[in-house]
Every structure is written in C-alpha cells, then in structure tokens.
Amino acid sequence: MNQPALQTRLFIGNEFVEALDGSTFDVFNPYDNSLLAKVSEAKQADVDRAVAAARKAFPAWAAMSPSDRGLLIGRLADAIEKDRDNLALIETLDTGHPIRDTRNLDVMRTTATFRYFAGMADKNEGVVIPVDAGFLNYVVRAPVGVVGQVVPWNFPLMFTSWKLGPALAAGNTVVMKQAELTPLSTLRVAELARDVGFPAGVINVVPGYGHIAGQYLAEHKDVDKLSFTGSTATGRRIVQASAGNLKRIQLELGGKGANIVFEDANLDAAVNGSAFAIFHNQGQACIAGSRLMLHEKIADQFLDKFLALARSIRLGNPLDPATEMGPLTSRMHQERVLSYCQVATEQGGEILLGGRVPAAPELQRGCFVEPTVVRARTPTDRVCQEEVFGPFVVVSTFKDDAEVLAMANNTIYGLGSGLWTNNLQRAHLLARHMEAGMVWINCYKRFHPGSPFGGLKDSGYGREMGHFAMHEYTEPKSVWVNVDAKIPVFYPR
DSSP: OOOOOOOOSEEETTEEEOOTTOOEEEEEETTTTEEEEEEEOOOHHHHHHHHHHHHHHHHHHHHSOHHHHHHHHHHHHHHHHHTHHHHHHHHHHHHOOOHHHIIIIIHHHHHHHHHHHHHHTTOOOOEEEOOSTTEEEEEEEEEOOEEEEEEOSSSHHHHHHHHHHHHHHTTOEEEEEEOTTSOHHHHHHHHHHHHHTOOTTSEEEOOOOIIIIIHHHHHOTTOOEEEEESOHHHHHHHHHHGGGTTOEEEEEOOOOOEEEEOTTSOHHHHHHHHHHHHHGGGGOOTTOOOEEEEETTTHHHHHHHHHHHHHHOOBOOTTSTTOSBOOOSOHHHHHHHHHHHHHHHHTTOEEEEOOSOOOOGGGTTTTOOOOEEEEOSSTTSHHHHSOOOSSEEEEEEESSHHHHHHHHHOSSEESEEEEEOSOHHHHHHHHHHSOSSEEEESSOSOOOTTSOBOOEETTEESOBSHHHHHHHTEEEEEEEEESSOOOOOSSOO
C-alpha cells in the first residue's frame, strides 16, 4: 500500500507554514519504527502567530449566522467521509490502530461527531428568566473566544472532532496542539477544512511538544479557554499554567475502569464485551475496562473463556484487514506497559497470559505487547490502582455487591465503569453509587455525540459531547430590559 501524501507543517491562518526557527521532529510508524515524516515543531513564537490569527478571525466567525457555521461544519463532515480511505490510512500508519478500526470506527465516528455539531450550531438556545414585574430578563450563550485545545495520541482523529466540533459550532476560534507522536490526521482535517471554505484563522494547528507548545498555550494570556485530554499529571500542570489569566479549563484525564461481572451475567456477552473493553486499540484508552472484577461463583468459568479469547486475538501489521490488534503507539510506551508486568510479580500477582513482546519475527521491530491478563494479590496493588494504558487487565474476585462497590470506587479515578448482570434493580442501584462519569450496563465503552463524556475525581472535570459540550464552549450572558417597571427614585432632589 502506497504511503499517502502527508501535511507536515504548521497550519496557521489557512496556510501550511514552517516553524519560525525551522525546527522539526520525527514521527515514526509504530509497526516497524520506520521514519514516517518530519513535522514542523511549534514553539512559543509559532503559538503566538496561531493565537493572533485566531483572535483576528474571532469577531467575524462569532458574528456569522449559526446556520452558516453549521453548514461549513457539515461540509467538513462530508469531506472527511469522502476522504475516508486516505484518512484511515494516515491514522493507521501514525498510530498503529488496525486499518479495520480506523476505517470503520475512527473515521466514521469523526464524521458523525462533526455532523452532530453542525446541527447543534443553530440550537444553542438561551432562556428567559421570570423576574420582577416590568422587566424582561433573558440569557444568551456567547462564545468564549479563542480556545486552545490539546489532543492526545491514542485517538487523534476522533478527538480532533470531539474538540473542534462544539468549539466551532458555538462560535469560537481554535488553536489546536496535537501530540508529537501522532499529528498527521489532524493536519489533514485542517487541510480539508480550508478546502471546504473555513475562513482563515478559525482553525489553527500547531504540532509540538507538550512541555513547550502545550505549556505555552496553557499560559497564553490571549487564550480564553483550554481543553485538554491526557494524563492526570499533565492536567495538574495545565491548571497551574492557566492561572495567569484565569482561563477556563476543561480536563479529560486518566482512568482505571472497573468492569464487574456478576454471577447472573450472560457470560458469553460479558467475555466478548470485556475483551473489547481492554484490548480494543491495544488498551490505549482512558475508559478501558482495566480492572476486571469477577464474582467468585463464576470466576473460573469466565476466565477460561476470557483467556481463550485473548489468546486468539490476531496481532499483526495494522494495514492487514485481518489484524485485530496492532502495536502500541511508541517504543517508550511499550516499555512502560511491559514494566508493569514486573511490578505485578514483585507485589505477588500472577501473570496468567502475555506480559511480553510477541515471538513472531515480523513483529519484533514494532511496539507490540501481547494481550496480558494478571491476577492481582489485593485490590490495592499498584496494578489495580495505576493507569497502565495498554492491553493489560488485572483480575480480582468478590463475594457480594457491597464488597465490589467498595473495590470499584477505591481508586483516585472516576471516568468509566461497567457491570454485567441480569438483575436490573442491582444494575441501577450500583450505577447510582459508582463514582464514575459514565457507567455501562451489559455493554462497555459506548459513546455518542449527544451523550456527555467525562469524569470525576482525578479523571478531570467538564464534559465533551452534546449540549454539555456546547455549554463548555460558551458563557451565559444575562440581559435585563426595563419594559414598564416602576422604579422608585432613590435620590430625590
């Protein structure tokens, strides 16, 4: 398969430009660690250029009729759908996602998200508040202004739509920084946006390193809001850096999802759903079901089926449509995930499956890790508490609902959790008490452009998607009108 044409420069004011100092960084194909591209590296001066372009474009974009903004976002969705095969190829080469997933999930979800927010652009409604007689008080939602957005490396194409869609629909202009590992699909989306008619400066893309470009974007006094998806540790630094102008911050951070299987669950459905929860995208998902909690009555039966399924997952070249699991996105991350196998054994855990690089010679040069299943010694082990972010699931058992609820909530994270049971009363009660922004019952890792996505505790705050995201990118403005109120004269003369 031929390599697609790649955009590798910064996108500022509708033009692809070199970094001012000529800096570049290398982007690698994680399948074989070959050089994929040299990409311009944004630094502070480049971020200044992008922010200035966004600020210049903001008044006209905010004043554009919402329906016209929606039409442009819809045209971008159409262009992405038309470019589906090319974008899927770029995403697979850059991230290691299997081509069957980038083509059938990532690109299609990206298209669906832009279409949803194209429709939301003219539905960002205000309200009228009943106040004192003689006054009309109405509240409109105004765009925040220039928005900084930081996109992670695990689903770069999809997260580009999650962030751009609501920000643009609400009337904001954007400066987006992608991860240095995976900048290529976002740059292609920017090119498509220019081609369908987005005005100069509405979308700006500045690939670069988080501690340079990302940090500066968070500090920048002319950026009104920052939306960040990434690690909890980096999220804390983002909050500190934003204090200069008290910009609004939206954070979607780490997770350590509890995935609970009760004794009355449909085991075949739970096995398949639990495998998807942890092994899809090589486990590189903040909402991954990385803590598998099994009722002791069905634990052995479940594990027999689950291990058999995990052994059958086809690892290989992500460009092969038969491949079910590709490489992790970088060598550094591969080493990090493998290090947790040593952590598990040092704390008395048992590796039931995997925990190593696959033996096949054709996979040795890539960033592969076999599907890994670890039995924990206690629910407080490090592998039960720390986010591994790979195809690494830790198994515990429980006796009753109270015990497993305490186990599920015993973590600093609160992003996604799931449970499998045919007892709907139990399901609803547990969902009510689970400390997570999202709970899935008899499914896992489901989302939709209209449903809020986000977490509690150290998983961050704010929400992506739906009306909730539109509120994240707007400020309520209260307007009072004296219609026929009789106002007393307070200072008679």
